[in-house]
Amino acid sequence: MPSANTHDFITILLVPPAVAAAYYFTADWTLTLIATGAMVFGGLMFGPDLDIQSRQYARWGPLRFLWWPYKAMLPHRSWLSHSILFGTLIRVVYFLVVVTLIVAVGLYVRDVYVNGQQWGAGELKGALARVWEIIAPIKRDYLIAAFAGLWVGASSHTVADVLGSFFKSVRKSI
Numbered sequence: 001m002p003s004a005n006t007h008d009f010i011t012i013l014l015v016p017p018a019v020a021a022a023y024y025f026t027a028d029w030t031l032t033l034i035a036t037g038a039m040v041f042g043g044l045m046f047g048p049d050l051d052i053q054s055r056q057y058a059r060w061g062p063l064r065f066l067w068w069p070y071k072a073m074l075p076h077r078s079w080l081s082h083s084i085l086f087g088t089l090i091r092v093v094y095f096l097v098v099v100t101l102i103v104a105v106g107l108y109v110r111d112v113y114v115n116g117q118q119w120g121a122g123e124l125k126g127a128l129a130r131v132w133e134i135i136a137p138i139k140r141d142y143l144i145a146a147f148a149g150l151w152v153g154a155s156s157h158t159v160a161d162v163l164g165s166f167f168k169s170v171r172k173s174i
């Protein structure tokens with residue numbers, strides 16, 4: 001399997017073609033910047049290896065606890081994390097769910113301990129509404145560009161993993 005250094009190097013190497021491709025498709029520098037930034041983020045921090053104690057995981061620093069359940073639940077290199085089709089989508093959904101739950105806990109603490117209210121089911125609903133309030137006003141194009149970038153960053157990782165394993169097995173067989 002390629003080392004973390006190799007994966008990082010590939011991500012950086014992909015910046016010029018990503019800029020070229022994004023600008024070719026969008027003819028818009030903002031979208032190009034978002035897509036390329038998301039690609040780098042996807043390669044360095046939002047990639048498949050969050051399913052294991054990895055450099056991507058460590059890069060979240062004090063926030064890495066957000067990925068702890070992901071790492072604990074998924075076997076390393078399972079299709080849920082490393083699939084080119086589903087990996088990024090599952091990570092985005094996972095991340096939104098975790099953020100929503102954290103906001104819900106925050107609302108709960110505020111309601112019960114600060115406002116002295118009874119526990120109700122309203123916190124989860126409120127949290128969903130808050131998270132939606134953040135996402136909804138963002139332009140669709142920006143969200144699509146960000147997702148595409150994340151996807152390319154993560155896919156380059158999976159492709160490198162697969163090629164790495166392939167060449168290893170070829171080397172062994174000759």
Ligand SMILES: [Zn+2]
Pocket residue numbers: 048049077082157161
């Ligand atoms: Zn991997």
